[in-house]
Amino acid sequence: GCNLQDNRANLHPLWKGEIDVPGGSRQSPINIRIRDSVFHPQLAPVHTQYDPNTCLHIWNNGYSFFVEFDDSTDKSIVSGGPLENPFRLKQFHFHWGRNNDWGSEHTVDSRVFPAELHLVHWNCSKYRTFEEAIMEPNGLAVIGVFLKIGKQHEKLQKLVDILPSVRYKDALTEFNYFDASCLLPSCVDYWTYSGSLTTPPLTESVTWIIMKKPIEVDHSQLAVFRSLLFTAVGEEEKYMVDNFRPLQPIMNRTVHSSFE
Numbered sequence: 001g002c003n004l005q006d007n008r009a010n011l012h013p014l015w016k017g018e019i020d021v022p023g024g025s026r027q028s029p030i031n032i033r034i035r036d037s038v039f040h041p042q043l044a045p046v047h048t049q050y051d052p053n054t055c056l057h058i059w060n061n062g063y064s065f066f067v068e069f070d071d072s073t074d075k076s077i078v079s080g081g082p083l084e085n086p087f088r089l090k091q092f093h094f095h096w097g098r099n100n101d102w103g104s105e106h107t108v109d110s111r112v113f114p115a116e117l118h119l120v121h122w123n124c125s126k127y128r129t130f131e132e133a134i135m136e137p138n139g140l141a142v143i144g145v146f147l148k149i150g151k152q153h154e155k156l157q158k159l160v161d162i163l164p165s166v167r168y169k170d171a172l173t174e175f176n177y178f179d180a181s182c183l184l185p186s187c188v189d190y191w192t193y194s195g196s197l198t199t200p201p202l203t204e205s206v207t208w209i210i211m212k213k214p215i216e217v218d219h220s221q222l223a224v225f226r227s228l229l230f231t232a233v234g235e236e237e238k239y240m241v242d243n244f245r246p247l248q249p250i251m252n253r254t255v256h257s258s259f260e
């Protein structure tokens with residue numbers, strides 16, 4: 001968006017606070033302009049090795065629902081691509097809209113998708129804990145995967161079926177044996193750039209890896225996402241929808257692609 005947008009536009013409906021980080025030079029999400037991306041032949045495929053037994057639980061944190069993993073060992077990691085060393089999987093979550101016309105955080109040549117998956121990993125070679133890593137410039141690696149409406153995603157259904165048990169903010173339920181690699185597209189092509197968390201604390205600590213190809217889910221699966229609530233038990237119910245951050249200026253960043 002242009003800089004002339006009035007500052008009301010920068011008050012997020014969800015967080016009620018400023019969502020521009022003063023002095024932020026590498027904020028996310030961004031619009032990926034394919035013709036401006038630079039092919040980097042040295043960018044190897046990203047390699048994920050996820051152990052389904054490291055899956056712990058699922059919880060509603062009031063922004064999205066998070067599936068959290070045991071990150072006390074190197075059992076579930078991502079490596080290769082733009083990463084100098086392996087990063088441990090901490091959690092994955094999604095962003096989606098109130099309808100199928102929008103919902104993703106990143107866009108590709110201004111194309112919006114109905115939802116976007118984020119697989120969050122932290123640099124266990126350089127930092128001791130996830131909480132430490134989120135404050136550091138190369139502390140996190142987040143794989144972004146676009147969702148489009150199509151055939152039912154069979155492996156996702158196990159997750160969709162349990163969502164009613166985390167309908168309210170702060171609800172948590174046990175969730176084990178889930179292989180997160182089933183959420184990755186078969187095509188290995190991706191874009192990568194330096195950015196930030198898209199929710200508070202908005203720290204500029206993320207190496208983003210955005211997969212070129214979306215995965216398909218059917219409309220009824222996404223409809224269940226929209227049945228979740230931002231609000232806790234007893235509060236006036238607000239449906240968890242439109243939990244995406246507006247596009248941020250690219251500033252002087254280059255998006256690299258792993259493909260020509």
Ligand SMILES: COc1ccc(CNS(=O)(=O)c2ccc(S(N)(=O)=O)s2)cc1
Nearest residue numbers: 118120131134142196197198199200201
């Ligand atoms: C002090 O402890 C903590 C622990 C965790 C957080 C934020 N949670 S988080 O790091 O998992 C993410 C937030 C936003 C993400 S996105 N949409 O960019 O992938 S990931 C804050 C403070």
Ligand SMILES: [Zn+2]
Nearest residue numbers: 093095118198
């Ligand atoms: Zn996210």
